[in-house]
Amino acid sequence: MEMLRNLNFFRLITSGDFWLNIAIIIAATLIIHWVISRAIQLVGRRVKQWSTGRHSALYQIAVEMLDNTKRVLILFTAFLISMRFIELPGTWHSALAHGWFLVFAIQIALWLDSATHVWSQNVVNQPGAVRNTVTMVILGVMIRLLIWALMLLSILGNVGVNITALVASLGVGGIAIALAIQTVLSDVFASLAIGFDKPFVIGDFVVFNDIAGTIEHIGLKTTRIRSLSGEQIVCANAILLQQTIHNYKRMQTRRIVFTFGLAYSTPPDRLRLVGPMIKRIIEEIEETRFDRAHFLSFDNFRLTYEVVHIVASADYNKYMDIQQEINIRLMEELAKMDIKLAIPTQNILFTEREFPQIKVLEPGPPDKTAMPAAKAAE
Incomplete structure (x- = not known):
């Protein structure tokens, strides 16, 4: 064969x-x-x-x-x-x-x-x-x-x-x-979710729980955040996505609400002039928009005004510059109108017929008899 x-x-x-x-x-x-x-x-x-x-x-x-x-x-x-x-x-x-x-x-x-x-x-x-x-x-x-x-x-x-x-x-x-390896896989898929959904990217300033900082790196398993105090915070991707995150980098405008108080001695006719005066001040400042200003309430020692304006910038330093200018101009205009800002005061009511005698001690040499006790206390 x-x-x-x-x-x-x-x-x-x-x-x-x-x-x-x-x-x-x-x-x-x-x-x-x-x-x-x-x-x-x-x-x-x-x-x-x-x-x-x-x-x-x-x-x-x-x-x-x-x-x-x-x-x-x-x-x-x-x-x-x-x-x-x-x-x-x-x-x-x-x-x-x-x-x-x-x-x-x-x-x-x-x-x-x-x-x-x-x-x-x-x-x-x-x-x-x-x-x-x-x-x-x-x-x-x-x-x-x-x-x-x-x-x-x-x-x-x-x-x-x-x-x-x-x-x-x-x-x-x-x-x-x-x-x-389910823990590792959960972080890997969380990294993919961050990449597709993009709740934040490198360079964004985020705040969640008691952590605030700038995103430095988004890795396969963890995300690294540079905190305001300087240290680096490492957070697992899966845990990070479970948090409610405030992304301040994507904030286009800031809605600012602030209050100030006037003295109770301010006449009502002058109180009516405060709102238009605040509106004029805010409208003269760039990169912010006036919303409202109202006499809000009667508080313990002051007549409270509430003011709202919209800052057209996400920069915190810019917002502080604008707010500082508003505060200074507000003090100048109130001084021109002879309106005083409220100072914290407290009224004490005595129910007795006679006012109690108040003894004012004049400064003098220290009491030598109290010295041993003081030294003993030390």
């Missing part, structure tokens, strides 16, 4: 058709490889010319995909095409079909991988957009892992491997791993 096989192989390689088919395959492979390579080069040049001076991500993705077309895969493609020019046994057609699928699956995965890389880089480096770099890196890695996992599973399924059991095993293993 072995001798018969060797005889058939010898007849095959000594026949003229065999070497003719080999020559056809080699020649066709080289020609087709050259044609495909030249076509890709021409298309790549044209796309690069179109993309010159343009910032469209589509052109950059197309250029990267063409550059990531592998020469080895082009050679295999040319070889598979050249096999169409000769007669092959019936059993070879199935092998060729698997070869075509393998080449295209790998090349498509390479194209999608390069497109994902370019897209993530463009999103991070987009002018005027503040992006979380860590989040985009995580997202890019997850998409690329998904692409290659699907490619591998599709190839295994094409060659006849039962991938149902494999996927089930991977699912069970994934659940076990997820349970073991």
Whole structure:
């Protein structure tokens, strides 16, 4: 039997058709490889010319995909095409079909991988957009892992491997791993949520609970905040998203409410002049808008006025400059109108008919008899 096989192989390689088919395959492979390579080069040049001076991500993705077309895969493609020019046994057609699928699956995965890389880089480096770099890196890695996992599973399924059991095993293993590192995963997914929803970005001033500071870094597991007192506060992403966060960096305006008090001796006709006077003062100051000013209430020792104005800036120092100017001008105008600000006072009512005698001690030498007691107390 072995001798018969060797005889058939010898007849095959000594026949003229065999070497003719080999020559056809080699020649066709080289020609087709050259044609495909030249076509890709021409298309790549044209796309690069179109993309010159343009910032469209589509052109950059197309250029990267063409550059990531592998020469080895082009050679295999040319070889598979050249096999169409000769007669092959019936059993070879199935092998060729698997070869075509393998080449295209790998090349498509390479194209999608390069497109994902370019897209993530463009999103991070987009002018005027503040992006979380860590989040985009995580997202890019997850998409690329998904692409290659699907490619591998599709190839295994094409060659006849039962991938149902494999996927089930991977699912069970994934659940076990997820349970073991659920704390880390919760922080990772919280980082992704921060990147997509953007409740805050690097440079924002935030306040939550008793913490106030500027966001310095948003990482894979933690977010780092520089507090007002100078130390760095590290907070887990999952815990941070559970808080009610005040983001003062995104505040466009400030609604300011302040009060002041006038003395009870102020006549009613002058009280009516205070509101218009405050309105005039605020309207003369830039970057703020008058809202209202009213005589609010009768308090213990003062007649209370409440004033509201809108500062057209989120800068706290700017707000303090405006409020200081309002306060100074208010004091100047009240002095011109002979209206006094309220001073805290307290009235004491004596129920006896005679006013109690008050003894005022004049300063004199210290009582020497009390010195030992004082020293004992020390």
